[in-house]
Every structure is written in C-alpha cells, then in structure tokens.
Amino acid sequence: MAENQFGSVEPGRYLREVCVGGSLPVIRTMTDLINSGDRITKIDGIFSVSFSYIMSRVSPANGDAPIKFSAAVKEALADGLMESDFVSDLNNEYTARCLMVLAKELELPDESFDLERVMSNSQSICEGTVGGEGGEVDLDKADAAMEKLVEAATGKGKVVRHVSTMDVGTGVISINFEEVPPNHMFAITPPGCEIVRFFTKVYSSNPLVIMGQAEGLDNTAAALLAEMLNLMQTKVGGAKMLMRSMSSAGIMGGAKKVSSRDLESLNPKKVEGVYMTML
DSSP states (O other): OEEOTTSOEEOOOOOOGGGTTTTSOHHHHHHHHHHTTOOEEEEEEEOOHHHHHHHHHHSOSSSOOOOOHHHHHHHHHHTTOSOSSHHHHHTSHHHHHHHHHHHHHTTOOGGGGOHHHHHHTSOOSSTTOOOSTTOOOOHHHHHHHHHHHHHHHHHTTOEEEEEEEEETTTTEEEEEEEEEOTTSTTTSSOTTEEEEEEEESSSSSSOEEEEEEOOSHHHHHHHHHHHHHHHHHHSTTHHHHHHHHHHHTTSOOTTOOOOHHHHHHTOHHHHHHHHGGGO
C-alpha cells in the first residue's frame, strides 16, 4: 500500500518489468495472459544472459569447437555479460531471484519466494561458492563438471543449456543444465539472448515464446521509459502529469490544447492514449 498525493492510501505500483528478462516484456505478457482469463501452467526458458552466452560456447549447436567453461566465463566477463558480482551468476542466485519475482506476480505459495529453497532445487557446477565481495569460484572444478555434462549430451547428439522451470501448479522452481536437441529453440537462441516460454490453457501444445536481447544500457533504458509511460497512462491523474510535463517542455502554454503537430513531435503512439481523450 502507498499514500497518494491526496493523503489517502491505495495499492502501490512499482516498476518491475526490467527485473525479469531485462528489456523483454515478460511480466507484461504474463499479466496480459492472466487478465485475458487464460491460466498459466508452466514457465520455462533461459533467464540468464551470462549462461546463455557461456553454454553456447561450451556446448555449441552450430558445429563450432567447444571451449572450456572457464574460458567462456572469461569471455562473458570481458563482454560485460555478467553481474559485477559474477559469483551470483554462476551459483544461480541471480537467476533464482528473477524467478522469485515471477512467483510473486503469480501469487504462488510463500515457499516459492525462499531463495535457499529455489537454489536447493537447482543444479549448479559451482557448489560452495559465496556471493558478494570476496566470493570465489573454483573454475578448475567447474571445468571438470561441465566437461562431463557436455560429453554425456554429445554422446546422445544433444547440447547442454541452462534452463529454468516454474511449475505453477506445484509452485516448484528449479534451475538445471538440460540436454536438448541441437535444433531446439533453447539450443539456437543467440548467445547472450534470453528466451521465455509460457505454457497455458490456450497455449498448451505450442507455448507463447518471447526471445531477444535482454542486456545493455539502451535496452534497460527503453524498458524503464516504457514502464513509466504505461504507469502514467493507467494511474489516476496520469494525464495531468503528462500535461504538466508538456507544459514545462514548452509544448503547451496555460490551457492551450495540444495540436496534432505537437503530438507528432512527442511520438503519438506513446502519448495519444493519454491525452487525446481530453481534447
């Protein structure tokens, strides 16, 4: 709950889209499915940009020669694809927290929000590592563990991918290294991209899929701007907030109405739904 400008208390809203999938519209799509009356049964996908890149290098689906896990980690670090505390990426902590945001949005049981429970249900090749400053990863041990996983998958004609799964019915969340065919959508997801699948009553046999680049300052900034505009469109008084912003920008003076030319300069696709109803 939050107190509004008039002193009354109302349900608070927060900008959370970028918490899952970066700039990808994961939470908004999930909310639209729920609001349409559909029932989500399972969500899975690759929720880690760093592991998306790493696994495409250690277990490539395009016939390239695989490299060691430690070498792929160093490449991901150099390309800025990992968190500043890279240990939280490698021990599944970061991915688990993203999945807990989805669990909260879906109003799953409280135990789904327990970080230790989620991580205990997950597979990691970096056991015993500690997040935060000073955290360490035994890359030699991780290299050996990953090599076994890749060799086992290769022997079956498959590749290994870092896959997160949320069973909405049971509330169980898990993160595992899974073997998939080289033509599977998880296998061919571009390195450094994320992919999310929604299995629902409507999308039962063929899930609804969201895939794309999720990291980067431009992507995050665009997602935050979209969230702010959406909040202004739906929040009571949002149109007045927009009008004040337009006035301060010199677009309108006093009670002057906004012309179509003014709207074009503001990108009417974003503004039209808020202000045109007042013209």
